[in-house]
Amino acid sequence: MKQQQQPTSLVSSILAVSFAPSSNVNAYPQSNANKVALKLANAIKFKTISQDDPDIKTDYQPFTDFIQYLQQAFPVLHSHLNREIINNYSMLYRWDGSNPALKPFFINCHYDVVPVDMSGWSVDPFGGVIKDGYVWGRGSIDNKLIVISAMEAIETLLNRSYVPERTLYLAIGHDEEIGGYNGHKMISAHVQSLGITAEMILDEGIPLLQAGFLPGLNTTTALLGVNEKGYVYFNITATAPGGHSSMPPSQQSPIGILAKAVTAFESNPLPPPNSTLYPNQFLDQFTQQQIETIPFLDYMRRTTTTVTMFRSGIKPNVLPTTATAWISHRVVPGDDVDAIIERNNRLINDTRIKVIIDAKLPPSPYSSPAAKPFKAVKQCIKKIFGQDVNVKSGLMFANTDTRYYWPVSPNIYRIMPCVVNSQGLAMLHGYNEKLAITDLVKAVSFYQHIIRKFNNIDLDTTITDID
Known part of the structure; x- marks a missing residue:
């Protein structure tokens, strides 16, 4: 003392x-x-x-x-x-x-x-x-x-x-x-x-x-x-030539490149894992329809994917050279963190995008x-x-x-x-x-x-x- x-x-x-x-x-x-x-x-x-x-x-x-x-x-x-x-x-x-x-x-x-x-x-x-x-x-x-x-x-x-x-x-x-x-x-x-x-x-x-x-x-x-839940936090960055907005290059902008990847994440939510591996008495009292349609219950049964930040550009008339987005997964028990990382790479499937894992923790x-x-x-x-x-x-x-x-x-x-x-x-x-x-x-x-x-x-x- x-x-x-x-x-x-x-x-x-x-x-x-x-x-x-x-x-x-x-x-x-x-x-x-x-x-x-x-x-x-x-x-x-x-x-x-x-x-x-x-x-x-x-x-x-x-x-x-x-x-x-x-x-x-x-x-x-x-x-x-x-x-x-x-x-x-x-x-x-x-x-x-x-x-x-x-x-x-x-x-x-x-x-x-x-x-x-x-x-x-x-x-x-x-x-x-x-x-x-x-x-x-x-x-x-x-x-x-x-x-x-x-x-x-x-x-x-x-x-x-x-x-x-x-x-x-x-x-x-x-x-x-x-x-x-x-x-x-x-x-x-x-x-x-x-x-x-x-x-x-x-x-x-x-x-x-x-x-x-x-x-x-x-x-x-x-x-x-x-x-x-566990988690995986990562950021993805796309790069492309910059320039003046009045003379845009023929190739896609970093914002356009990254927007496609972000859309892929949001359009492909992870399915729930086998619920019998980790019983959840709280969810068991609800119907399947309630679990699927009530957000509080839905994110309790699956790994969630959210885009939390998106940054690019410095002025309205300047083409950005980079665009970066931050993605957060909250990983439900039954899902594997490393398997989610591999899935993310397949979803992105673009060599112009660099992926950096910021932090991860298993359930x-x-x-x-x-x-x-x-x-x-x-x-x-x-x-x-x-x-x-x-x-x-x-x-x-x-x-x-x-x-x-x-x-x-x-x-x-x-x-x-x-x-x-x-x-x-x-x-x-x-x-x-x-x-x-x-x-x-x-x-x-x-x-x-x-x-x-x-x-x-x-x-x-x-x-x-x-x-």
């Missing part, structure tokens, strides 16, 4: 702030709801923005301040758990269990956020606004929700003198939004260097989908991710929904969010930092412990991201139950309610 530092002026001012109690916390204890809502709201005030634009330098002072804020906001946790700072800005906490024979488990999350376009927000995205029963701001769900609710769960259990048998690691990365190369990649490398393997890793995933989120989804459903391993850890998480979801919630295994179609933990555990699951409606997913990297305070309280209870559930040696014991 590192020596505690005195809070900076920003941290001091945040810790001194209070707010009027919300009137919309339903049946949850008002004092508990207000307390954790304020902690999340204060966490949002730190502009821990990961910049993927190479022309914009990331400001790491808010990251340092955020680490200090956590230390002040959760004093009991920091007095009991061992904390290691990894690569300056990521954190690995260890809550030692009383039985070293039990494999530990991990709760993973991150605290960096994506940049914001201020024009579309109705509140200050970093103001820590609490109103109408919601905590508003960038990161309120993705992903400071998990950071704050998991820490609050641990803090609460420690205040009740709870002692776990199984060791818990809380791993918090600082650059997930730009690939996690300096955060969770380094945490996992450290964990593996210590020879640690885990019973389970629980990371962010898709929020619970409210009934009516999709046609045919008649019950609130938790898609508990058991695997996730993740499949974590069985028949495993005890999956069943334990499923029970906790139903315990907190309602016995009528339909919990299904399925594919996490985005990428998470779990890619770095494949060697650490065969049981890697993904869930965001809150409920969204049909407009809710767009908030996560879009405008007016907000979290219902009732969901925040449920998230705290969810992680309390997860910790208590995994304290049991065989994971089979039914846990009782937490007051």
Whole structure:
């Protein structure tokens, strides 16, 4: 445990702030709801923005301040758990269990956020606004929700003198939004260097989908991710002689050459692989027609192809000498990354086009929904969010930092412990991201139950309610 530092002026001012109690916390204890809502709201005030634009330098002072804020906001946790700072800005906490024979488990999350376009927000995205029963701001769900609710769960259990048998690691990365190369990649490398393997890793995933989120989804459903897509990112560049637009050459322009290739990609989507290789309980509840016609379901069953950027030309009257397009494939389990690259070359079939692979990653391993850890998480979801919630295994179609933990555990699951409606997913990297305070309280209870559930040696014991 590192020596505690005195809070900076920003941290001091945040810790001194209070707010009027919300009137919309339903049946949850008002004092508990207000307390954790304020902690999340204060966490949002730190502009821990990961910049993927190479022309914009990331400001790491808010990251340092955020680490200090956590230390002040959760004093009991920091007095009991061992904390290691990894690569300056990521954190690995260890809550030692009383039985070293039990494999530990991990709760993973991150605290960096994506940049914001201020024009579309109705509140200050970093103001820590609490109103109408919601905590508003960038990161309120993705992903400071998990950071704050998991820490609050641990803090609460420690205040009740709870002692776990199984060791818990809380791993918090600082650059997930730009690939996690300096955060969770380094945490996992450290964990593996210590020879640690885990019973389970629980990371962010898709929020619970409210009934009516999709046609045919008649019950609130938790898609508990058991695997996730891989990816292939590549760019293609065509070249041709330039010149003045008043004297065009006889050969095709680089824009025309590349447009033909782009059209070939968009006109030839990859077919779905054999679905029996990687069962998807979530998709199984829909008809084939629904799967083929509802985009949310369709891109869950196939490798997607998108043209994300196209650049060429410098002036209206100057013929460009090059044109470049960037193509993104999100690769579904069952498809092979290298086979997709070969297929792309056949589709292009033009020596005037140069292909460069920017990055690639195969789909993740499949974590069985028949495993005890999956069943334990499923029970906790139903315990907190309602016995009528339909919990299904399925594919996490985005990428998470779990890619770095494949060697650490065969049981890697993904869930965001809150409920969204049909407009809710767009908030996560879009405008007016907000979290219902009732969901925040449920998230705290969810992680309390997860910790208590995994304290049991065989994971089979039914846990009782937490007051």
